Amino acid sequence: MHAFTRHTGVGVPLRRSDVDTDQIIPAVYLKRVSRTGFEDGLFAAWRGHEDFVLNHEAYRSGSVLVAGPDFGTGSSREHAVWALLDYGFRVVISPRFGDIFRGNAGKQGLLAAQCAREDVELLWKLLETEPGTEVTVDLQEQTVQAKDLTVGFAIDGYTRWRLLSGLDDIALSLHYVDEIDAFEAQRPSWLPTTTGLVRGS
Amino acid sequence: MGRTLAAKVWDAHVVRRGEGDRAAPDLLYIDLHLVHEVTSPQAFDGLRLARRSVRRPDLTIATEDHNVPTTDIELPIADEVSRIQVETLRRNCAEFGVPLYPMGDAEQGIVHVVGPQLGLTQPGMTVVCGDSHTSTHGAFGALAFGIGTSEVEHVMATQTLPLRPFKTMAVIVNSRDGSLPAGVTSKDIILAVIAQIGTGGGQGYVLEYRGNVVEQLSMEARMTVCNMSIEAGARAGMIAPDATTFDYLTGRPRAPVGPGWDAAVQYWRALRTDDDATFDAEVHIDTDTLTPFVTWGTNPGQGLPLSGRVPDPEQITDDGERLAVRKALSYMDLKPGTPLREIAVDTVFLGSCTNGRIEDLRAAAGVLAGRRVRDGVRMLVVPGSMRVRAQAEAEGLHEVFTAAGAQWRSAGCSMCLGMNPDQLAVGERCASTSNRNFEGRQGKGGRTHLVSPLVAAATAVRGTLSAPADLD
Ligand code: SF4
Numbered sequence: 001m002h003a004f005t006r007h008t009g010v011g012v013p014l015r016r017s018d019v020d021t022d023q024i025i026p027a028v029y030l031k032r033v034s035r036t037g038f039e040d041g042l043f044a045a046w047r048g049h050e051d052f053v054l055n056h057e058a059y060r061s062g063s064v065l066v067a068g069p070d071f072g073t074g075s076s077r078e079h080a081v082w083a084l085l086d087y088g089f090r091v092v093i094s095p096r097f098g099d100i101f102r103g104n105a106g107k108q109g110l111l112a113a114q115c116a117r118e119d120v121e122l123l124w125k126l127l128e129t130e131p132g133t134e135v136t137v138d139l140q141e142q143t144v145q146a147k148d149l150t151v152g153f154a155i156d157g158y159t160r161w162r163l164l165s166g167l168d169d170i171a172l173s174l175h176y177v178d179e180i181d182a183f184e185a186q187r188p189s190w191l192p193t194t195t196g197l198v199r200g201s
Numbered sequence: 202m203g204r205t206l207a208a209k210v211w212d213a214h215v216v217r218r219g220e221g222d223r224a225a226p227d228l229l230y231i232d233l234h235l236v237h238e239v240t241s242p243q244a245f246d247g248l249r250l251a252r253r254s255v256r257r258p259d260l261t262i263a264t265e266d267h268n269v270p271t272t273d274i275e276l277p278i279a280d281e282v283s284r285i286q287v288e289t290l291r292r293n294c295a296e297f298g299v300p301l302y303p304m305g306d307a308e309q310g311i312v313h314v315v316g317p318q319l320g321l322t323q324p325g326m327t328v329v330c331g332d333s334h335t336s337t338h339g340a341f342g343a344l345a346f347g348i349g350t351s352e353v354e355h356v357m358a359t360q361t362l363p364l365r366p367f368k369t370m371a372v373i374v375n376s377r378d379g380s381l382p383a384g385v386t387s388k389d390i391i392l393a394v395i396a397q398i399g400t401g402g403g404q405g406y407v408l409e410y411r412g413n414v415v416e417q418l419s420m421e422a423r424m425t426v427c428n429m430s431i432e433a434g435a436r437a438g439m440i441a442p443d444a445t446t447f448d449y450l451t452g453r454p455r456a457p458v459g460p461g462w463d464a465a466v467q468y469w470r471a472l473r474t475d476d477d478a479t480f481d482a483e484v485h486i487d488t489d490t491l492t493p494f495v496t497w498g499t500n501p502g503q504g505l506p507l508s509g510r511v512p513d514p515e516q517i518t519d520d521g522e523r524l525a526v527r528k529a530l531s532y533m534d535l536k537p538g539t540p541l542r543e544i545a546v547d548t549v550f551l552g553s554c555t556n557g558r559i560e561d562l563r564a565a566a567g568v569l570a571g572r573r574v575r576d577g578v579r580m581l582v583v584p585g586s587m588r589v590r591a592q593a594e595a596e597g598l599h600e601v602f603t604a605a606g607a608q609w610r611s612a613g614c615s616m617c618l619g620m621n622p623d624q625l626a627v628g629e630r631c632a633s634t635s636n637r638n639f640e641g642r643q644g645k646g647g648r649t650h651l652v653s654p655l656v657a658a659a660t661a662v663r664g665t666l667s668a669p670a671d672l673d
Binding site: 022184187188 | 243258333
């Protein structure tokens with residue numbers, strides 16, 4: 001995972017609320033077994049429409065997505081984050097995120113920045129009047145800046161620290177392996193295991 | 202101060218408390234990790250890349266469900282990508298020593314049906330799976346929630362997850378005497394809950410379902426309720442274990458036995474929210490006036506009693522809401538004011554981890570017995586697991602379904618999502634007992650109405666959205 005401090009890129013106004021993960025990447029794309037190459041599935045159902053925002057030349061190379069409330073709700077598929085990252089997005093801005101999506105984003109280095117609804121409106125207006133406008137997102141300062149507009153965003157302190165330091169979760173947990181061992185040693189013996197359930201395993 | 206059920210289960214699994222100025226999360230131990238073919242390949246890949254192993258294969262179990270066809274299961278999977286995903290799971294499980302129920306196995310099925318029926322899901326456990334409907338297992342008083350693929354990898358490598366406590370919401374479901382009106386099921390309860398609090402209403406919360414109605418629900422009905430907690434935006438749903446729970450577990454393959462059973466029950470009995478505990482939020486549902494509920498839109502919160510009419514967006518004052526309803530109606534091809542009972546369907550799907558268990562099949566068969574699926578309507582009956590299928594066949598339910606003209610299938614997620622051959626065609630309309638009515642969920646361009654098994658069966662007979670009471 002790469003550390004995230006500050007990013008500048010074209011802002012994409014996605015004037016939709018309740019963008020669930022089925023819309024971000026339809027189930028049919030989940031069949032792959034690789035970790036990369038999911039950009040073609042991003043918003044697949046919408047990209048067929050000429051007037052979809054990513055089909056406009058000015059937004060095509062966008063890397064900061066500005067969406068309405070309840071972005072990333074629904075299915076837990078992490079492919080939604082991969083598809084956004086593979087397409088080139090580094091930041092998603094929304095007044096409210098689906099919990100699992102937000103967790104997944106933080107782990108993969110995609111910044112899910114929570115902005116007030118009014119600020120999202122302002123960003124939409126700006127990006128729509130001047131397509132191709134660059135947006136700078138500063139994680140240290142927790143600000144989003146485009147032209148003369150600067151607004152703040154919220155993110156939990158731990159995810160912010162993780163993103164800034166670029167640390168891998170598993171390594172962090174394995175650091176406490178002695179404590180995990182100790183916890184396991186005192187688990188009640190009646191708790192179920194899956195040993196021997198499957199013939200031949 | 203007293204603690205909630207969720208807090209008790211949480212506290213019993215903390216390996217290490219989060220600390221410090223960054224407010225690091227707690228490190229939580231995971232008792233059971235369920236795995237399927239869709240969200241695991243990249244996790245196994247990650248382990249391989251980092252040269253890590255699965256720490257506790259004996260607390261892990263895998264099954265094939267999302268991609269599997271439900272007919273001709275002895276043949277290789279025709280769709281290449283589906284086949285690759287399933288074969289990858291088999292290879293990964295063999296390499297990492299994870300037990301797997303492959304297609305065709307007598308225990309194969311939807312991951313959330315398999316865990317409970319084997320007795321692997323028990324009160325007070327932490328259960329995770331790379332699938333949001335893991336909330337199903339909360340019906341046993343387990344803390345069970347869906348995780349993303351990188352968390353799947355995390356659990357595989359460490360048997361723990363770094364997490365921050367969830368907020369708690371009491372969903373109190375009461376009726377005069379705890380019973381439900383005739384024709385009303387737990388599916389109608391949860392659809393009504395979601396319509397009331399909205400698809401974002403439970404966000405960040407663990408919902409604890411309480412009240413005299415919940416106490417009287419069967420174990421399987423409780424699973425239906427907890428299953429759709431995620432559709433209310435919640436991370437998990439829970440119900441305190443009681444005699445119903447213990448009875449269900451008794452004699453299951455992995456339920457404790459002998460002195461272990463006694464010790465377990467003693468522990469389980471303490472898993473209740475203390476009287477003086479407080480929830481972060483509370484909602485109340487009164488079921489005395491509840492009637493069968495169906496969705497008309499493209500999210501599970503867009504539901505109404507079956508006696509209602511398709512809403513008129515122009516009467517909605519909130520701009521965003523009006524736009525959302527307009528979009529939903531255009532996708533669903535519905536006209537405002539149409540009585541819901543007059544909406545004609547092409548397909549009826551009975552199955553999924555929401556309503557693919559034996560009681561669901563019994564309820565639907567009860568309606569279909571001696572009746573026929575209307576001409577021009579296709580009905581798929583897909584048991585949630587091969588064990589459910591075998592049980593249904595032992596009871597002769599399959600004969601009821603086939604005699605009515607429905608298709609009797611093998612176990613899998615089937616038409617719950619467009620990942621296997623069971624899909625809606627563009628423009629097709631379906632009454633479905635599954636949990637999501639998002640655009641394209643059951644196949645590109647398909648239109649979904651979420652319903653209970655009773656409504657599904659009655660709809661199959663009449664050809665329009667109906668309750669059993671509408672049949673003569
Ligand atoms: S039946 Fe549907 S909701 Fe349940 S696990 Fe399968 S795809 Fe997910």
